[in-house]
Amino acid sequence: MEGLPQKHNFSHCCHKADFERKHCFLHNKKADVGFLPPLPTLDPEEKCQTYKNNRESFLNNYIYEVSRRNPFVFAPTLLTAAARFEEMTKTCCEEQEKANCFRTKAETFIQYLKALSSYQKNVCGALMKFGPQILKSINIAVLSQKFPKIEFKELISLLEDVSSKYDGCCEGDVVQCIHGRSKVMSHICSKQDSISSKIKECCEKKIPERGECIIYSNKDDRPNNLPLREAKFTESENVCEERDADQENFMAEFLYQYSRRHPELSTPELLRIAGVYEDLLRECCNTKNPPDCYRHAENKFNETTEKSLKIVQRECEHFQISGKDDLKYHYLINLTKLAPQLSTEELTFLGKEMVTALTTCCTLSEEFACVDNLVDLVLGELCGINENRSINPAVDHCCKTNFAFRRSCFEGLEADKTYVPPSTSQGLFTFHTDLCQAHNEELQRKKDRFLVNLVKLKPELTRVELQSLLVDFTNVVKKCCQAQGPEACFKEEVLPALFPLKSNWYSWSNKRNQNSP
The missing domain is CATH 1.10.246.10 (Serum Albumin; Chain A, Domain 1)
Incomplete structure (x- = not known):
């Protein structure tokens, strides 16, 4: 593929080898796909005919279009998405009201893909920015909540497979990603009696469907014999000694024990609690009487959750x-x-x-x-x-x-003080007759873009002033779209509506120039 690395700014990666090369491609992967138009949608009849004429080409084109708009979605998810898309196409092409069928089913399908894409991108971002330890913590929290009866040793064993899967998936190694996912699900299904009572039906499915089924299965019930607190971490006299013996394993077990007892908390909140506990022990284990210090840890945890709540x-x-x-x-x-x-x-x-x-x-x-x-x-x-x-x-x-x-x-953040707005509107507030043809969602998108561009140009305006200008803009659109020449109306009305003082000055300046000898 001559010229491809240069075109996409990957040339420097090609001079590297093995892991460094893969890592370089990953770090330079284009995340912002805003330059791409929305996913193309064919007329339902045309879609059905295209599928009927050449199924393979139809599905390959779909995978291509979805993949380039979701560059960090894992390969197994894309394959499942393609299978679901084909199932939807088959069903809707048999219906009399094809358009309505596609519209209804596509909404659920899009939400499914968007949710997984967002989660996978977030986890890979955590891995790349903060390293494998944060990925391990996320997975401990998620798996401990989902499978509260799993033993800690079994969880650690499972985590090895899970971490390996994410390495491949986040790097974009399709083969390792698919193999890693299959290995994780096989591990879970081979130990389902000791892991979860909710996945029996999932484990009876074929490999591609099995993974999705387990991911979306309900959290298992908390074991009846599980006490509300694990005394080992707040009431033992030897907490500091146990921590010092193997800090990574000790903190992993704390997160496991806390997560399986708190299915009502979010993953970020569980990680916050673990961070608070780690900081507390760092402080307490340097005092004369550590047990007196960390005995009140639960109060700290509750305070942290209360703030988030x-x-x-x-x-x-x-x-x-x-x-x-x-x-x-x-x-x-x-x-x-x-x-x-x-x-x-x-x-x-x-x-x-x-x-x-x-x-x-x-x-x-x-x-x-x-x-x-x-x-x-x-x-x-x-x-x-x-x-x-x-x-x-x-x-x-x-x-x-x-x-x-x-x-x-x-x-705790406020408006960015380092930002210097553009000196002119750069044509952002020049509107054409297509604005009058926009309806519902498209019109709403244009209003959203208008508001964002307005804030970029005038960041000093208050929320009340900005929303007032948005109302003015809406009124101008309504007025101009009823006029004989909408474009001329937009030109005449938009800037005065947005920036009355500046526009009045322009008007006065022009008149003065016209009256000059």
Whole structure:
């Protein structure tokens, strides 16, 4: 493929070998796919005919289009997605109302792919930025909650297979990724009696479906004989000695024991608790009487969870009061002020994802874990997967300092003080007649982009001023689209509506120049 490395800026990777070469390609993988148009959608009749004429070409093209728009999705997920897509195509092509069938089934399908893509990207980002230890901690928390009756030794054995799988999947090694996933699922199914009572039916499925089934299976019930607390970590006289003997294993066991007892907590919260405990022991084990110091650890854990809970409660209250659109504008303004260096596409996507997290979770009984997990995925998207990604000093600090506490770090951020807005609007507020043809979702997307671009140009404006200008813009669109010449109307009305003082000055200046001799 002559010229390909140069075209995609990979030339320097080709001079490396083995692991270093793979690592180089991974670190230079293009994460921002905003330059690509939305996934092309054929007319339902045309789609069915294309599938009928050449099934293999049809599915290969689908995998290609989905893969390039989701560059970090694992290979097994893409294969499962292709199988689901074919199943959907077969079903809908038999229906009388093909368009309605595709529309209904595609929504669920897209949500499935988006959720897994976001999670996989977040985990790989954690691995690349913070190393294998944070990946191990994430997997301990997730697996201990899902399989609370698994023994610690068995968990550690399983983690070896899981870590190997992520190495291959995050590097983009398709063969190792598929083999690693199969090995993990075989391990789980071979020990299902001691791991989980909820996966029997999953383990009877064929290999591709088996993995998805286990991933989406319910958490197992907590063992009846499991006490509410594990005394070994807060009441033993020998905590410091046990920690010093093997700190990594000791902390892994603490996270395992705490996670299996707290199915109601999110993965980030469990990692925060583990971080608080580690810091507490570092302090306590240097005192004259360590047991007196760490005996109150549970209070520290509860305080940490209470802080996180208040953030979620505040967000859900905001959701209940504001409504979907106002909530989205709130996040679009906030995110753009925090990270104006991001592209308009990225910021509108992140704002939409924040709203999705709250609308999905704020009415559920497991509200806290759901919101905290999904918002963490949004922050993962913001921070990006590559460790060399840089946005601005404050955001970079939150993204790179502590994986577990990045949520609270972002909570404390204000508008980026290093940002210098462009001196002109650079044509961002020039509108054409296509704006009048836009309806519903497309019109909403244009309004979202307008708001983000407005914040980028005028970051000093308050939320109230920005939302007022958005209302003015909506009114201008309505007025101009009813005029005989919409483009001329936009030219005449938009800037005065947005920047009345500047526009008045332009108007006065032009008139003065016209009157000059």
